[in-house]
Amino acid sequence: MGRGPRGAGPPRLLLPLLLLLGLARGAAGAPGADGLDVCATCHEHATCQQREGKKICICNYGFVGNGRTQCVDKNECQFGATVVCGNHTSCHNTPGGFYCICLEGYRATNNNKTFIPNDGTFCTDVDECEVSGLCRHGGRCVNTHGSFECYCMDGYLPRNGPEPFHPTTDTTSCTEIDCGTPPEVPNGYIIGDYTSRLGSQVRYACREGFFSVPEDTVSSCTALGTWESPKLHCQEINCGNPPEMRHAILIGNHSSRLGGVARYVCQEGFESPGGKITSVCTEEGTWRESTLTCTETLTKIDDVSVFNDTCVRWQINSGRINPKIAYVISIKGQRLDPMESVHEETVNLTTDSRTPEVCLALYPGTNYTVNISTAPPRRSVPAVIGFQTAVKQTISNISGFNETCLRWRSIKTADMEEMYLFHIWGQRWYQKEFAQEMTFNISSSSRDPEVCLDLHPGTDYNVSLRALSSELPVVISLTTQITEPPLPEVEFFTVHGGPLPRLRLKKAKEKNGPISSYQVLVLPLALQSTFSCDSEGTSSFFSNASDADGYVAAELLAKDVPDDAMEILIGDRLYYGEYYNAPLKRGNDYCIILRITSEWNKVRRHSCAVWAQVKDSSLTLLQMAGVGLGSMAVVIILTFLSFSAV
Numbered sequence: 001m002g003r004g005p006r007g008a009g010p011p012r013l014l015l016p017l018l019l020l021l022g023l024a025r026g027a028a029g030a031p032g033a034d035g036l037d038v039c040a041t042c043h044e045h046a047t048c049q050q051r052e053g054k055k056i057c058i059c060n061y062g063f064v065g066n067g068r069t070q071c072v073d074k075n076e077c078q079f080g081a082t083v084v085c086g087n088h089t090s091c092h093n094t095p096g097g098f099y100c101i102c103l104e105g106y107r108a109t110n111n112n113k114t115f116i117p118n119d120g121t122f123c124t125d126v127d128e129c130e131v132s133g134l135c136r137h138g139g140r141c142v143n144t145h146g147s148f149e150c151y152c153m154d155g156y157l158p159r160n161g162p163e164p165f166h167p168t169t170d171t172t173s174c175t176e177i178d179c180g181t182p183p184e185v186p187n188g189y190i191i192g193d194y195t196s197r198l199g200s201q202v203r204y205a206c207r208e209g210f211f212s213v214p215e216d217t218v219s220s221c222t223a224l225g226t227w228e229s230p231k232l233h234c235q236e237i238n239c240g241n242p243p244e245m246r247h248a249i250l251i252g253n254h255s256s257r258l259g260g261v262a263r264y265v266c267q268e269g270f271e272s273p274g275g276k277i278t279s280v281c282t283e284e285g286t287w288r289e290s291t292l293t294c295t296e297t298l299t300k301i302d303d304v305s306v307f308n309d310t311c312v313r314w315q316i317n318s319g320r321i322n323p324k325i326a327y328v329i330s331i332k333g334q335r336l337d338p339m340e341s342v343h344e345e346t347v348n349l350t351t352d353s354r355t356p357e358v359c360l361a362l363y364p365g366t367n368y369t370v371n372i373s374t375a376p377p378r379r380s381v382p383a384v385i386g387f388q389t390a391v392k393q394t395i396s397n398i399s400g401f402n403e404t405c406l407r408w409r410s411i412k413t414a415d416m417e418e419m420y421l422f423h424i425w426g427q428r429w430y431q432k433e434f435a436q437e438m439t440f441n442i443s444s445s446s447r448d449p450e451v452c453l454d455l456h457p458g459t460d461y462n463v464s465l466r467a468l469s470s471e472l473p474v475v476i477s478l479t480t481q482i483t484e485p486p487l488p489e490v491e492f493f494t495v496h497g498g499p500l501p502r503l504r505l506k507k508a509k510e511k512n513g514p515i516s517s518y519q520v521l522v523l524p525l526a527l528q529s530t531f532s533c534d535s536e537g538t539s540s541f542f543s544n545a546s547d548a549d550g551y552v553a554a555e556l557l558a559k560d561v562p563d564d565a566m567e568i569l570i571g572d573r574l575y576y577g578e579y580y581n582a583p584l585k586r587g588n589d590y591c592i593i594l595r596i597t598s599e600w601n602k603v604r605r606h607s608c609a610v611w612a613q614v615k616d617s618s619l620t621l622l623q624m625a626g627v628g629l630g631s632m633a634v635v636i637i638l639t640f641l642s643f644s645a646v
Helices: 012-025 525-530 621-630 632-645
Strands: 046-051 054-059 063-065 071-073 089-094 097-102 106-108 123-125 139-144 147-152 156-159 173-176 188-191 201-206 210-212 218-220 234-236 248-251 261-266 277-281 298-307 311-317 325-334 342-351 357-359 367-374 379-381 383-388 395-401 405-410 418-427 435-444 450-452 460-467 474-479 493-496 503-505 515-524 551-557 566-568 590-600 603-615
Touching (some): 054 063, 097 106, 147 156, 201 210, 311 367, 367 379, 367 474, 383 474, 395 474, 515 525, 525 590, 525 603
Parallel strands (some): 493 603
Antiparallel strands (some): 046 054, 063 071, 156 173, 248 261, 298 311, 311 357, 325 342, 325 367, 460 474, 515 551, 515 590
């Protein structure tokens, strides 16, 4: 701007030379030699100034030239707006000057529309987003350098245009997300109320009779305006075949759908004391097992009695109401004369009566033993009764006393001597090979004779007594109590500070009654002299009140002890039955006792023997572990058998 046409003045290279010539002419500060006034010759865009006593013409600011013949406008914008005005500007040249304007989206820091950056003014970004509603409903403004962009807020989607968008150039609008109606699940339904907005959730459940795997029952409204695809897959519940139950039979028709009930009855010889056995088809598609089971029926036969001389009556308790039960009645009769034949017979009876009775074809004047039991598969404890059929009898009121003695009443005339014949049979249920039979006679003139018999302990006896003047004997049953079992056969050891030997356990013979168990007792040596074998106060190792008390280190049931022998190591840290075989404490003195227990008819008898004396116990854990591992297999088997028996 402010320039003349090309060639209107001297070439640019001549301007400095002309300027120097002009200065030389006016060096005196007074009119030149030719008499001209220098100031009068200054260019219109020049100023006359006095310097060092001389007048010269100098082009004004914004112009360049010699000041007299030429002052050409200087274009400040020729170096670019960024260099002259700064970033984000446009530069505008004027005659003798220029001005700057900020680009759209920016403003001058001096808050004027134009500026010259000589005061530090520059262009800064305008935050258009300060104006609310700029991006219309649902829109979100994001400022950019020199401009801004619009996005749809969460819960809104862009429609009819791109995103991001500009409200002045794009037709994009933000509409609220609406996922609409949730998808349906076959054989399922939606639980409760729901909305179709972003983030809303619906929960599904399967209709009755259906179940789902997996159990992800939730679908959400997504930012895409659609519902998540439900993962619920409802399958019809079908439990299949009901489970088999031990000793039970499935009866009737059943449904394998939800709520279907399978019903069972126990097989013959078994019953369910807790009630009816059922299994129900559950929501998981499986059968819920019954807590009830079929247990073997054990019929209890009580109160056996004789009436009308040849009839027998008893009572039963089978656990069911009016069960039909088959009985086997074994009859054995023996007349007084040993030379006469034995009457043996078996009678079968089936009845649902709780007080069954049967009349038997019996010979008169015979001593009978009647055994009543149930027929397989039903089990029972047999009941036995002995009686005589009616005959002329001189013996009455026979009874037992002092366990092995008998007394009776004789109807013979006083002071007349009578001979009595005895026939005795003895048996043991726990010792099948045992049998005792005795025959002898006595004479007495007493009206109330008595006799004490030489009977073995722990034995059931049938005693037949006949007076010589009588046709038939009377029979009475006696049961002798058990006595102490035989003393244990042990090899005694005395240990001084060394490892314990293996104690060899031998099975005792059941001479005086059935042997129930073998116990190994550990006592402080000081208690040996005061220990009573019949004492049952000794407890397990873990229940001791103090270290000074003894304890049971092992208990083995008689049936678990082998016929030959077995070995036990004290302190092997194993369980024998319910008792823990604890290691002995170092430096203590102990007494090891083997106790044998017999038990029958609620009577317990014990025999004890000192097995070992241990002084200054020093069995180490390493020694004990090494020895214990060697017998571990045998002990584990015995422990298992002992627990199973309990």
